[in-house]
Amino acid sequence: MSGRVRIPVEQRFWEKVSRRGYDECWPWLAGTYPRGYGKFSIAKGDLEQKKAGYMGAHRVAFRLVHGRWPENALHGCDNKACCNALNPAHVHEGTQQQNLQEMTERGRRAYGPRLATNKVGADSTWARHMRGKTENGDANHHP
Ligand SMILES: [Zn+2]
Numbered sequence: 001m002s003g004r005v006r007i008p009v010e011q012r013f014w015e016k017v018s019r020r021g022y023d024e025c026w027p028w029l030a031g032t033y034p035r036g037y038g039k040f041s042i043a044k045g046d047l048e049q050k051k052a053g054y055m056g057a058h059r060v061a062f063r064l065v066h067g068r069w070p071e072n073a074l075h076g077c078d079n080k081a082c083c084n085a086l087n088p089a090h091v092h093e094g095t096q097q098q099n100l101q102e103m104t105e106r107g108r109r110a111y112g113p114r115l116a117t118n119k120v121g122a123d124s125t126w127a128r129h130m131r132g133k134t135e136n137g138d139a140n141h142h143p
Helices: 009-014 057-066 096-109 124-136
Strands: 039-042 053-056 073-075 091-093
Touching: 009 057, 039 057, 053 057, 057 073, 057 091
Parallel strands: none
Antiparallel strands: 039 053, 073 091
């Protein structure tokens, strides 16, 4: 046994993903969380993590593709096990800050007459995301 040979985290990760075309979902092939998100075990020291633990595979996919951690990694597609962070239509970043900013702007506009209905429109993806959450609930347990 050569003992100290460590498989790079990138390799460990991508061999559990079925990487397909740019416009397709990239399904996670290993274990998932009860909600359907891919579950990836990270070792201490991997990808700037101070301790070992599990992480959402779509988050790790975003980190490996973009070289930084997203505040929130969201799915534009309805496939929670999807790891296609290359295509924002599948996995994209949504920050808490963006949400707050949009809310503040909407609040300001509400001062003008009728302008409050002029929504920012960018929250459709988020709305879809939330809807998916409630529809699927925890029903899709992994066997
Ligand atoms: Zn997808």
